[in-house]
Amino acid sequence: MSRLRQDFTTLTWVMIPVAIAINIALGQVIYTLKIPLYLDSIGTILVGVLAGPWAGALTGLLSNLIWGMTGLNVAYAPFAAVGAVIGLLAGLFSEAGWVRAWWKAIVAGLITGLIAAVISAPISAYVFGGVTGAGTDVVTAFFRSIGFGILPSSFAQGVSSDPLDKAISFLVVWLIVQALPMRFLARFPRAESVQK
Amino acid sequence: MPRSSGVHRLHPLTKLTITASLLVAGLVLPGAWGTYALFGLVLLPLALWGKVWQEMLRLSWRVALPFAISVFLIQGFLWPGGTPLFFLGPFSLKSEGLQFALASTGRILIVVSSFIWFALTTRPDTLMTALVQRGLPASLAYTIVATIQIVPRFQARAATIIDAQRSRGLETEGNMLRRAHAVVPLVVPLILSSLVDVEERALAIEARAFNHPGLKTSLAEIAEARWEPALRWAVLMAILGVLAFRLWFEFRF
Numbered sequence: 001m002s003r004l005r006q007d008f009t010t011l012t013w014v015m016i017p018v019a020i021a022i023n024i025a026l027g028q029v030i031y032t033l034k035i036p037l038y039l040d041s042i043g044t045i046l047v048g049v050l051a052g053p054w055a056g057a058l059t060g061l062l063s064n065l066i067w068g069m070t071g072l073n074v075a076y077a078p079f080a081a082v083g084a085v086i087g088l089l090a091g092l093f094s095e096a097g098w099v100r101a102w103w104k105a106i107v108a109g110l111i112t113g114l115i116a117a118v119i120s121a122p123i124s125a126y127v128f129g130g131v132t133g134a135g136t137d138v139v140t141a142f143f144r145s146i147g148f149g150i151l152p153s154s155f156a157q158g159v160s161s162d163p164l165d166k167a168i169s170f171l172v173v174w175l176i177v178q179a180l181p182m183r184f185l186a187r188f189p190r191a192e193s194v195q196k
Numbered sequence: 197m198p199r200s201s202g203v204h205r206l207h208p209l210t211k212l213t214i215t216a217s218l219l220v221a222g223l224v225l226p227g228a229w230g231t232y233a234l235f236g237l238v239l240l241p242l243a244l245w246g247k248v249w250q251e252m253l254r255l256s257w258r259v260a261l262p263f264a265i266s267v268f269l270i271q272g273f274l275w276p277g278g279t280p281l282f283f284l285g286p287f288s289l290k291s292e293g294l295q296f297a298l299a300s301t302g303r304i305l306i307v308v309s310s311f312i313w314f315a316l317t318t319r320p321d322t323l324m325t326a327l328v329q330r331g332l333p334a335s336l337a338y339t340i341v342a343t344i345q346i347v348p349r350f351q352a353r354a355a356t357i358i359d360a361q362r363s364r365g366l367e368t369e370g371n372m373l374r375r376a377h378a379v380v381p382l383v384v385p386l387i388l389s390s391l392v393d394v395e396e397r398a399l400a401i402e403a404r405a406f407n408h409p410g411l412k413t414s415l416a417e418i419a420e421a422r423w424e425p426a427l428r429w430a431v432l433m434a435i436l437g438v439l440a441f442r443l444w445f446e447f448r449f
Contacts, residue, residue, distance in 0.1 A: 013335045014398040017343035021350040029354050033375045074259050074311045129300025133262030144274035176387050
């Protein structure tokens with residue numbers, strides 16, 4: 001409990017809106033580049049790494065809810081739980097020291113992506129009939145056409161994109177942490193988990 | 197979206213209750229047609245009352261259409277087994293798939309348009325003030341309001357960075373590999389530049405008693421009609437009724 005209070009400093013509270021805005025703005029930049037990635041949880045992962053799993057989870061949760069509530073990207077709101085888990089995992093991996101080395105960060109991203117795909121598949125299957133309305137639906141269509149169920153096909157779609165997306169996101173967060181000045185980094189509650 | 201309508205004058209908590217109930221109802225109503233009835237008989241009149249029905253229909257259409265197309269193509273035509281309705285080359289529309297696609301599209305429609313209805317009729321800052329008055333931690337409310345305020349600024353900053361890097365010769369078009377190369381030069385400056393003002397913001401709000409434990413008063417008064425608490429209870433009761441109906445529907449056999 002006291003650790004929780006230590007994690008939520010003023011800096012953390014200020015960091016969360018910035019992180020959500022990073023998620024949203026980056027999601028749009030990547031969308032305009034038209035590459036098959038989302039990179040819309042970098043802010044969430046960054047908060048998880050610098051301010052602990054609970055702050056990360058809150059960032060992910062609020063990120064999707066605000067996307068929905070403000071009408072920016074309504075279809076994201078039902079996936080709020082997935083956002084929360086991504087932030088939580090980022091915090092736990094960082095606590096375990098996995099964001100100190102770039103290759104460990106990539107592995108952490110792959111695992112996070114796999115878990116994200118597991119949680120989002122039932123939401124996508126139930127709320128959205130298993131489709132995303134985007135290019136990755138080709139994967140769903142393929143698995144449906146060879147006789148897979150709705151849930152497994154939706155999961156296959158997630159696995160085809162999420163692990164790579166989260167691995168790159170974790171790598172970008174590792175890059176950012178390397179680039180931040182030590183004086184700034186040290187003000188965050190979980191700075192010790194990323195410092196060498 | 198500022199309008200003077202009965203819906204806009206409702207207490208934000210009332211609108212939150214209605215939206216949450218619509219979401220629950222949209223997700224638990226059984227069968228394919230319940231959600232369409234809910235849309236036509238509840239959500240559309242609510243949007244008419246709020247004078248936002250044109251915007252709501254336009255935005256919902258834009259968001260829900262890609263999902264609807266995908267779900268009809270994939271689940272309608274690629275449903276394994278099933279009773280074919282008609283053939284289209286090597287594919288055939290299956291009646292089970294069509295049923296499923298109709299049910300999913302209804303659910304998507306309700307989820308998408310109830311969020312949009314809420315967004316169109318409720319100011320985030322009054323919602324937060326109302327929630328803080330009901331005991332939501334002020335720091336959490338700050339976080340949400342601050343997010344909504346800075347998002348447009350960040351979008352503008354992202355556009356500036358894209359332009360700046362392009363003018364330095366960064367290729368953001370071309371084949372996939374070339375576009376993928378543009379990710380780091382766009383992403384890293386955006387994040388680093390936005391982290392710069394985090395520290396300053398923290399100091400600024402600390403200087404404005406952010407951590408002060410005492411009671412904070414609000415300049416904004418939120419009006420509430422006398423019948424609104426009763427309406428909220430009625431909506432909650434209605435949603436319990438919908439849940440009970442779903443349970444009955446599942447287990448009646």
